[in-house]
Amino acid sequence: xxxxxxxxxxxxxxxxxxxxxxxxxxxxxxxxxxxxxxxxxxxxxxxxxxxxxxxxxxxxxxxxxxxxxxxxxxxxxxxxxxxxxxxxxxxxxxxxxxxxxxxxxxxxxxxxxxxxxxxxxxxxxxxxxxxxxxxxxxxxxxxxxxxxxxxxxxxxxxxxxxxxxxxxxxxxxxxxxxxxxxxxxxxxxxxxxxxxxxxxxxxxxxxxxxxxxxxxxxxxxxxxxxxxxxxxxxxxxxxxxxxxxxxxxxxxxxxxxxxxxxxxxxxxxxxxxxxxxxxxxxxxxxxxxxxxxxxxxxxxxxxxxxxxxxxxxxxxxxxxxxxxxxxxxxxxxxxxxxxxxxxxxxxxxxxxxxxxxxxxxx
Numbered sequence: 001x002x003x004x005x006x007x008x009x010x011x012x013x014x015x016x017x018x019x020x021x022x023x024x025x026x027x028x029x030x031x032x033x034x035x036x037x038x039x040x041x042x043x044x045x046x047x048x049x050x051x052x053x054x055x056x057x058x059x060x061x062x063x064x065x066x067x068x069x070x071x072x073x074x075x076x077x078x079x080x081x082x083x084x085x086x087x088x089x090x091x092x093x094x095x096x097x098x099x100x101x102x103x104x105x106x107x108x109x110x111x112x113x114x115x116x117x118x119x120x121x122x123x124x125x126x127x128x129x130x131x132x133x134x135x136x137x138x139x140x141x142x143x144x145x146x147x148x149x150x151x152x153x154x155x156x157x158x159x160x161x162x163x164x165x166x167x168x169x170x171x172x173x174x175x176x177x178x179x180x181x182x183x184x185x186x187x188x189x190x191x192x193x194x195x196x197x198x199x200x201x202x203x204x205x206x207x208x209x210x211x212x213x214x215x216x217x218x219x220x221x222x223x224x225x226x227x228x229x230x231x232x233x234x235x236x237x238x239x240x241x242x243x244x245x246x247x248x249x250x251x252x253x254x255x256x257x258x259x260x261x262x263x264x265x266x267x268x269x270x271x272x273x274x275x276x277x278x279x280x281x282x283x284x285x286x287x288x289x290x291x292x293x294x295x296x297x298x299x300x301x302x303x304x305x306x307x308x309x310x311x312x313x314x315x316x317x318x319x320x321x322x323x324x325x326x327x328x329x330x331x332x333x334x335x336x337x338x339x340x341x342x343x344x345x346x347x348x349x350x351x352x353x354x355x356x357x358x359x360x361x362x
Contacts, residue, residue, distance in 0.1 A: 020047025
């Protein structure tokens with residue numbers, strides 16, 4: 001690919017003449033969960049609709065929230081924020097004298113909203129900030145984020161408020177959903193700390209304790225709890241530092257690559273699915289079973305990696321010492337091929353495992 005244009009211009013060309021999809025805490029959490037996947041980094045960096053790509057190339061799958069869950073979540077959030085966040089202030093248990101909506105209207109740019117957020121952080125410390133705009137550097141590129149809410153005056157520290165629609169039943173919530181919420185909230189905590197530093201305030205006044213608000217039982221009555229996201233913050237920082245810069249990733253891609261999903265006369269993408277598939281395959285992926293819960297293209301990548309040890313999971317792949325092909329693993333276990341020096345240790349373990357299995361399974 002030519003090096004004369006900026007990374008943003010090159011990403012625009014990859015996406016084609018369609019509006020980009022914006023990053024959010026969910027996509028960043030998923031991206032940092034698999035920082036070695038060039039395919040996801042490039043597609044997310046370009047703002048490509050991966051769900052639509054998966055459908056167009058024949059690998060649709062259920063992913064994300066159902067329409068019912070989205071509607072319920074919107075209703076629940078609106079109820080909490082009604083009357084300048086009266087219900088939420090009651091949950092906080094402290095007096096928050098001001099409520100400030102920073103959404104700025106549909107025509108406000110991300111940068112304008114970010115500037116207003118910095119101003120609010122400087123001038124309105126004792127305020128419930130709704131729809132603040134934050135930003136974070138991901139793979140050398142700034143991405144904008146919008147947390148549910150930011151509250152101040154909880155032990156004289158900022159707290160991110162994460163509003164979720166999954167229920168707390170008999171004081172228990174789904175552990176997997178709570179874990180995912182904590183990871184997403186950690187993204188906002190890190191971004192808020194960076195915003196405070198830019199606003200000339202101490203970033204450590206942002207607490208690592210996040211207020212998680214969910215419906216109680218099967219009602220719309222809110223219930224809150226504090227969750228500690230220090231572990232998620234540590235992982236997030238480490239994974240972000242491991243991610244290659246997007247301009248370096250773009251340099252490795254072939255010329256003429258495009259993920260254009262511009263619609264034809266029938267409203268569906270006009271691009272030939274086979275051509276789109278070929279361009280997707282030209283970008284290296286790093287599939288793992290965990291991807292099934294976090295990436296819209298995971299079914300395609302799983303099919304692509306069906307003969308690879310990647311489908312067996314990260315721990316198995318690491319134990320095999322970099323042997324990438326399942327058939328090679330089986331041949332080494334059976335002793336039908338001579339291992340290379342790099343494969344010798346794994347071959348001994350595989351052959352021992354094969355003999356043990358033969359003894360236990362007639």
